[in-house]
Amino acid sequence: MPTVPILMPQLGESIAEATIIRLGVAVGDAVRTDQEIIEVETNKAVMGVTTLCDGIVSELRAQEGVSYSVGTLLGLLDVTDEEIARTGVESLEAIEAKRAASSQSANPAQAEANLHFALDDDAYEEAPAVVPSVKGLPVPTGVLGAHYISPRMRARMDDLGIREADISAIVGTGAGGRVTVEDLERFLDYLDAWPSSQASPMRLAVADAMRRSWTRPLATVGLPILLDRVLDHRRVQSPKPGLTLYLLRAFALALTETPTTAGYLIGDKVVHPRSFDIGVAVQVEDGVVVPVVRKVDQKSLGELVSEYDDLVDRARRRRLTEQDCSGGIATVTNFGTFGLTIGTPIPLPNETLILGIGAGVKKPVWSSQVEAFLPATEADLLLTFDHRVVDGGGAGVLLNRVSALLQKPENL
Structure with missing residues (x-):
């Protein structure tokens, strides 16, 4: 029996992800076309994920309280061939066949280039040494100074979902006073002992x-x-x-x-x-x-x-x-x-x-x-x-x- 994917839909032009707040169905439940089966929260509103056709829920991968990006596979529906013909939806098998055909025709070298990128910090030129100012306060003489963020540091911040404003409290030990990855990791270890809660979308x-x-x-x-x-x-x-x-x-x-x-x-x-x-x-x-x-x-x-x-x-x-x-x-x-x-x-x-x-x-x-x-x-x-x-x-x-x-x- 064909299966149809339940995907996180595009809920708005500027919305890239949504958080699951309620699962309205369970595995084995029968659903109808346009039935709201999952309730999600975006940064602006609470919305519903609806089904594209009639079917039986065969798998649910979504979990309440977890955020998923647009296009993420949330679950699967078992449907009949007649239902696919009636609604025109694509089955998971048809989608995977298209992907396989596309990967075979792609340039392997180009695909490899798209999958890898360098996080090389060697290109960074060391800032001039810190020298005393007129008033005796140490200030960087270079244009980079503490505001420079290396590619390696930026990649680590992206992994953690941290912005530049979030690291303003960190005293940098790198060249010109810049904050290094090691400074960031020490700061995060220090904060582990503090009470915290997950910020909502x-x-x-x-x-x-x-x-x-x-x-x-x-x-x-x-x-x-x-x-x-x-x-x-x-x-x-x-x-x-x-x-x-x-x-x-x-x-x-x-x-x-x-x-x-x-x-x-x-x-x-x-x-x-x-x-x-x-x-x-x-x-x-x-x-x-x-x-x-x-x-x-x-x-x-x-x-x-x-x-x-x-x-x-x-x-x-x-x-x-x-x-x-x-x-x-x-x-x-x-x-x-x-x-x-x-x-x-x-x-x-x-x-x-x-x-x-x-x-x-x-x-x-x-x-x-x-x-x-x-x-x-x-x-x-x-x-x-x-x-x-x-x-x-x-x-x-x-x-x-x-x-x-x-x-x-x-x-x-």
């Missing part, structure tokens, strides 16, 4: 995004805003928009007036927004996901409520798709929900701006109309931006415009 995804974001010169500006008019407007709405949605709408309208502030620098060009699609940061277990609300500038506050609520709900249940999280030009985050009044949010690597708001606090505010201090709800509005694209003045203009729009919530 979500935590690793957030860490990777923040590393890439921080390669740019980021700056933050802020100003206090009064929320009373927004809160009064919200009380009489049905359904009630969240404060973040008011911020989202005001941000989009302000960006339409100065769209270059949301541009993205690529080489010597600033790529302008094609559509004002803005993400909203949603806290989930062990991380943050950013679903994107489409064409925020073209929809009224009332029109956005149901779309926004649905995205946030699916984000918290980890049921977002790759499309739900892609294509944003900026992000809004409400860290005030955690009781925080000040923060410096970091934009995603593919975005130039992130707008954040802190918790509202009752304060006495001077009223020129009655010439007295009156109680008002005030919050800090903060904008972090890529300083290569936007200067402080431009960021300030944008932030003041958002503040002005929030004072007339009936126009949002």
Whole structure:
């Protein structure tokens, strides 16, 4: 009887692997076409692996809690010839026959070259000796110094899944202060005695995004805003928009007036927004996901409520798709929900701006109309931006415009 492979599917354009969190079938179970048999977690959502045809589960190689790359064989289905003819799926036997034919026709020398590469450290030229500086501190005089990572060291880091930022605490003993493989191994042995836990795919995804974001010169500006008019407007709405949605709408309208502030620098060009699609940061277990609300500038506050609520709900249940999280030009985050009044949010690597708001606090505010201090709800509005694209003045203009729009919530 032919067998059909159960493979880890491509769950999104930028997703290379997923972690098995639940096996929904066992060996011997009968399954139907498009039946969800395995639940997996990516760095953005929880998704299902489905079957391509009817069959009987003959083998399961996947294990819960283990991550597998796209294309990995997770199990096998026994199917009939009639089922293969009906669905057009390829059997494992047909796939292996194709591979055998391909390997026989390939150039052996080329195949060997593709399988081997040198990790030769001899090409590295020793950096000049460390000499004292004017103030008596030893500094490397060469251009490589402690920042140079040899091919051998980089290969070992790749094996361990370690990034450059992870070894910043290691004091290098190599030439010019560089960190050697031996330094790394001693550091890891030292850490073995410390308590630790496995980072989740979500935590690793957030860490990777923040590393890439921080390669740019980021700056933050802020100003206090009064929320009373927004809160009064919200009380009489049905359904009630969240404060973040008011911020989202005001941000989009302000960006339409100065769209270059949301541009993205690529080489010597600033790529302008094609559509004002803005993400909203949603806290989930062990991380943050950013679903994107489409064409925020073209929809009224009332029109956005149901779309926004649905995205946030699916984000918290980890049921977002790759499309739900892609294509944003900026992000809004409400860290005030955690009781925080000040923060410096970091934009995603593919975005130039992130707008954040802190918790509202009752304060006495001077009223020129009655010439007295009156109680008002005030919050800090903060904008972090890529300083290569936007200067402080431009960021300030944008932030003041958002503040002005929030004072007339009936126009949002």
